[in-house]
Amino acid sequence: MKFLASLALAGAAVAAPLTQRAGITDVDVLQFALVLEHLENVFYKGAIQKFSEADFAKAGFSDFYLRNLKFIAHDEESHVDLLEKGLTAAGSKPNQACTYSFPYTDVKSFVGLSGVLEGVGTSAYLGAAPAITSKDYLTIAGSILVTEAKHTSLQRYNLGQIAPENPYGTPLGPNEVFTLAAAFIKSCPAGNYALPFKAFPSLAAEIGTLPQVGQTHITAFSTKATVPAGAYLTFISGLDVTSVKATKDSKTGYYNAAVPESSFGQTYVVLTKADAKGVISDSNVIAGPAILEVCSGEPTLNFSDLK
Template sequence: MLRDFGRNGSWTSGKILDHTNATIKGNHLGSPLRLLFSHSSSSRSLLTSILYQSFIFHSYSHSFQLLLRESKIDEHESSHSIIAALATVASGFAIPSFPFLSRREVYTDEDKFYREGLANFSQQAFQDAVYGATFYQNLQEISRDETTHVNFLTGALQALGKPAVKECTYAFNIPNVQTFLATASILEGVGVSAYLGAAGLITSKAYLTAAGSILTSESRHNAYLRSVLRLRPYPQPFDVPITFNEVYTMAYGFFTSFPADNPTFLPVKAFPTLLATSTGPIKTGSTVTLSTSKVNGMAYKIDGTPLYAAWISAAGPIFVPAVPKGDMLSWDVTVPAGIHGQSYVILTGCNDKLTDDTVTAGPTIVEVQGRDGAPNLLP
């Protein structure tokens, strides 16, 4: 059975939803990899791959960097490399000056992030920051969940005869409790989107159930932390899937060292970093400035070629024009209707499809106010 999990798959084939200066085309579910799953050995290879991807989300892997040097991966290796891509999503991301995800703030994996955060900040520190003893205990429970996820993924890889990803060294910048909590909320949100993006690659019901059970746990963590931060815990009716390369792009700049014997076969790459800034709260119709220090040469030439911002939604990317600001490395874009909560935006040279070949930079994360213009901050 041949399955194509590209962004422009058949579930929205021919379906175009027009908005003011915005168009939804195609979809954003899963990876552009074409995978062959006709035999049980292929299914085992797929499971191994997604397990690695999930595991790395909870503890980073040297394999990402090494794979960037590989020019070709055969179909077997491509199939072999995908719950390694779900194991990657659980590990780590750039952390923002809230509400923006800035590449140079913090990068960590969820498991180690919670362990180190709870070691650095005592229960008294949280109480001094107006969080009670019960909240600290809940954070400890979340931390134990993340450790359990790592142990589960490790065991699953070992059952397949594959080595587990060893913990890497990461750059941290968590000066206070508030930054710790904002970072935790964003990590959990990216985890939800990453697991969701990988779900379409899993053909085995048993494997899909196992991955789904982690996804729902991550979603509860995210909703709880958002409510503690007085952000709406469920700002939109559908969670947003993101691809392996998009997850890796947000993580790539924050590795500091890697165990030399980590697995080396994950087929992922990092796109140029994208940053977002705004002068006030962001809602539908707001202007956000996107900037990057470099661009993806495959997708962009400094010759007047128009660029677009692709705002990722569950139904597919919503494209809006990116208006250059004069320096050729920053653009003003508008937040379209239907984008709320923790949102992802990519700079692209195409306005009818979003593939690896059309990405110019990004993604970056923007927190957008709720539906009907309602502020995300709870009373």
């Protein structure tokens, strides 16, 4: 397994790698989706306004990429508009955009962050699906999910990453997503809808040496949270949830674990009290998620099904 990059955003059973949260309403889900769409909308428009065509060209990104980027920004604007209209029709006042702080300094760091954010957005919609009761709302969420996945693939390709690295999308629960989103939110209007979600303590992934394909990579994580003895680092990738016993480095204080062979592409890591046994429960989470970009070797194809 080879690491292409490692990025932390501070702040499985194949059938059901994530638990459904009781008491979450469709309005909760739509308001949360609007929070994420506002964030992406402001993120893209801010960068397009800040950087010129020459800035993108100097960073190695073509005019065609910039044109695609403008379509992405338009998509996010459309998602905001659709969700606002849907919430208004449902009798709920739509959330307004917050004030954000995005840690990019140039075009390359912006594009790198955009790839991660799109992956989180895709995971958020997929993870929220079990909580949606209305078939109409589920169809809308599914339609947006498809578009977010297109954005993710475009950004991964332009970052030199394999777009379809994992055969499956990675569902992520609302508290995990809220933890990641909260890292970029400075403040929100006082009258905004009170979401029933919480942010976990942050978990930071420490970038290690890039190993060769086939080597086991031991990666390290740091957190300010109180960690009980016997904790695990749990990797969420595609439909797979794998817990690995964490070992604490007495010198650095980092928690170490070998990255599972089942992790591919954008992978989320949470520190858990016990082995998750394929299902993430919020009560088991100590800190995180952190985000890793994990790359496997070349895929092996079985051609025996060809006639």
